[in-house]
Amino acid sequence: MKNIQILFGAAIIALGFTSCKDEKQENAQKKIDSYVAYVDSVKNVAADDLKADWKAVDAEYDRRAAEAEAALADLKDNTAATEKINTSKTKYEEFKNEMTTVFAPPAPSPKQQLRNALFGEGKIGDDMNFDWVNAKNIHSVYQQFVHTVEDNKDKYSREDWDEVKLMYEALDSRKNTVEKEGLTAEDNRKIAGLKIKFAPMYTVNRMGAKSEENKDAKK
Template sequence: MKTILKTFTTLTVLLSIISCQNPQEKKTEELANNYVKFVDSVANIDQEQAIENWDAIQKMNENKTAELNIEVDKLEDKTQLNAKIDSATIKYEKCQLRLMELKSKYDSENKAITMRKALFGNDYVADDLTFTWVNKNNILSVYEKFTTTVTQNKDSYSRQEWDQLKMLYEALDNRKNTVEKQGLTAADNNKIATLKFKFGPMFMVNRMGAKSEENSEAKE
């Protein structure tokens, strides 16, 4: 009997607390709870999916927090709700930082692949720069594609990109040393030598120009 009375008393207290909440408090608490659930869903979503849809997620977060802040400002006692909202906000910001770091990494990798495909054509294979797909029959066309693309875009490359271009070119040269032993014709070899003679000065002049521009921008 005492247990029943104790339980009844507890329920009565809880019901009285709930009944004391005015409509504004109920509305704001519901919004806060929904925001917490939203943040939890963002934290648990697949990372690649989150990165792909980040603009939409960020927009949704802005809308939810804006609406929530308007309603919280209408309350007299904001302490408990602010603590709940602040905790969710910190969790969201940590998640955002982690995803942005991954996005920057993915963007950099995708940019590198896009540049290499532009330089070497659709036949390019990401094989750790061993260029095993290059042989005596296609190596001249690979050099021609590379040199033509660099010539067309030489004014748009940054200093870091010129360094990447040099690394790629040297890796292709290493492959040529192997291909020469596999029957590369003298005619193709001479044409490649002409292309290499063209690339060398172009690399030096344009890399220096890109570095000079970066230094000027840094001073400004």
Template sequence: MKNLKFLLITLASGVALISCKDEKQTNAEKEVVAYEMYVDSLNNVALSDLKTNWDSIENDHERRKIAAEVALQDLENREELEGKILVSSDKYELYKANYLAQQPKAATKSIVRTALFGSEDIGDDMAFTWVNKNNILRVYDNFTSTVEKNKESYSREDWDEIKLYYEALDTRKNTVENEGLSGSDNMKIASIKFKFAPLLKANRMGSKAEENSEAKE
């Protein structure tokens, strides 16, 4: 009887474990498909129509990509799903690059830029060629912590500049991922970006609202 009870308990535990794995796999596949569909849907939006919608597109993309990446964390066999995320990420970065190419490029080195990147010269094309797999985590950490520290002092123009640099840094990250960025650093960057995205959005929108209010007065 004791052996029978032990066998039943063991079988129940095994079924629960399999069920848990199946649930994680299903959820991961669902998040990856949602990310793929979102990126593919952007092809139906003309680049000329993006100016007023770009903020929401950036935020939605970031949220969906991070959700897909996080869903894969506990999976043993995740290479195929990781490959799908990478393909969609490449599609998005190309789409984004085409959009940014139509935007005015910064021509001068501002105080904000110096604080975010120190003595490093990011170049007027903001290609960030000096950012690599060994220093990109530090660059993201310094960038976001500097913005957090000084967020109360930034003007609307500063926030627009910060957003432009952040987008360019994200574009560089896509290249660095293909150059051997470690999974550990990639997840740490994803965590940093997950926390930073709402801060950037809220403060930039708040600065814009304040500017409009002052203009009315």
């Protein structure tokens, strides 16, 4: 945060270098120079510091940019000032796009992408914690799982099917606990139907995926 405070202060340095004829024009020029100086200062801050305070940095940019744009009306000849503002605006937008890429979280692994598809974004991580599955939602969890597998069965590799089986067994294990916590007979019946649908789909398609991989290996 200290670096960000220095950043905010750095732009103020520009305020001492204006020489306009009247106070209104002088203040307008100060706001424009302050905006330009701020954009230049942002680029000198370490990415880690920017990430920690990016919302504050971006909000301050918006404030200074709005002031600079409004100040143009107070200049008799604002051609040069307009060009300065546009140049800084382009510079900042390019830098912001660059930082957005830097700040973006890493893409999830293929295994995590598969888990996200089966259960929902971020529901199951490396800890394989199924505590969020309860008597009220377990039927819908099975539904999403089985329907997702059905929709993608022709795309899964053998390794994908192994992961699907691992997740299915973990969900079944959670069901054993949930059955003692108020799972209704109706939901239990519906889940049984989904399990009957999943079993042959898994067996046939995993065998098919393995056969395809063996063919590719021979080629």
